[in-house]
Amino acid sequence: MVGPGWQRIGPHPAIAAWAAxxxxxxxxxxxxxxxxxxCGGTWFVGVDALPNAPDGSIDGTAFPWQALPLAPEPLHRAQLSVIRPGYPQPSPEETPAAFAFRRDRDAAHLDGLLPIGPDKRRMVKEPHAWILGLPLNDTAAAPLTVWEGxxxxxxAALRKALNPHPPETWGDIDITEAYQAARKDIFATCRRIELHAKPGEATLLHRLTLHGVAxxxxxxxxxAEGRMIAYFRPLLATAEAWLDNP
Structure with a gap:
């Protein structure tokens, strides 16, 4: 994917059937x-919670590959992300600073970087190929946010940080400072978009796009159930492929 790092797809009847x-x-x-x-009872994270089959189908309804600019591949069970009114609220699992970042900066993050060790140093542990969101109900509440470009x-920032190291070790390299500096630059220079979508549509993000939830x-x-979106993030084999492929 080129350009702004995101696209909205549809509406398409195959996407709508799967979403239903x-x-x-x-x-x-x-x-x-x-x-x-x-987040104080306002966010169901739902990792691997949706019971889809490896081909993406659910309860006999086929996954809408034909409506997507993606090649079919085996899929994990989708994340079922559900947001309720009042999101976000303070909670014991977040420090005051982390809650303020969630409230004021949408908890903006790059998927694939995990906080490792007691100091929560960021490393590339889950190199995703792409990020696909499929809204399951009709709402404009608490939308996905992305920073264009x-x-x-x-x-560029992560390649500079990782290039001095052998590619086979990239998943074990601490890139916290490079990531935080790049994120600060993004906030200062990139346009923040609230990316709404309805059932029958999909949102596709480049795997390196900074994103969050408003x-x-x-x-x-x-x-009544809140805003529900299913997310797929299939993994690539290496951190090198994650960083260097288009």
Missing amino acids: AARSAALDVLAATTEPWR SHDILR PWKPDDRAP
């Missing part, structure tokens, strides 16, 4: 789950 089947399954997941909601800034606004509206 996934919504039904998602409501069953929410009704049965014992997973605690984070951020993938180019992050690619706070729930007082006039936002959603169905």
Whole structure:
């Protein structure tokens, strides 16, 4: 993907059919789950929570590969991200500084970087190929946010930090400072977009695009279950492929 680092796809009937089947399954997941909601009870993280098959189908409804600019490949169980009114709220699992960053900067982050060790140093532990979001219900609440062109800034910064090291060790290199400096540059230079989408549409992000979730606004509206989106992030084999491929 080139350009701004994101695109909205659809509407397409195949995406809509899959979203309808996934919504039904998602409501069953929410009704049965014992997973605690984070951010003061306003965010169900739902990693691997949606019971889709490896081909992406769910309850017999095919995954809409034909509507997407992606080659079919095996898929993990989708994340089921659900946001409720009032998101975000302070919670014990976040420091005051982390909560302020979530509230004021959408908890902007780059997928694939995990906080490692007691000091939570950032390393490339989950090199994703792409990030696909599929809305499961009709709401404009707490939208996905992206910073246009951020993938180019992050690619340059992380390549500079990792190039002195052998590629096979990149997943174990501390890139915290390079990442934080690049993120600061992105906030200062890149346009922040609130990326709304409806069932039948999809959002596709370049894997290096900085993104987050906007706070729930007082006039936002959603169905009773909250804003539900399924996310797919298939993995690449190496951190080198993650950084160097288009």
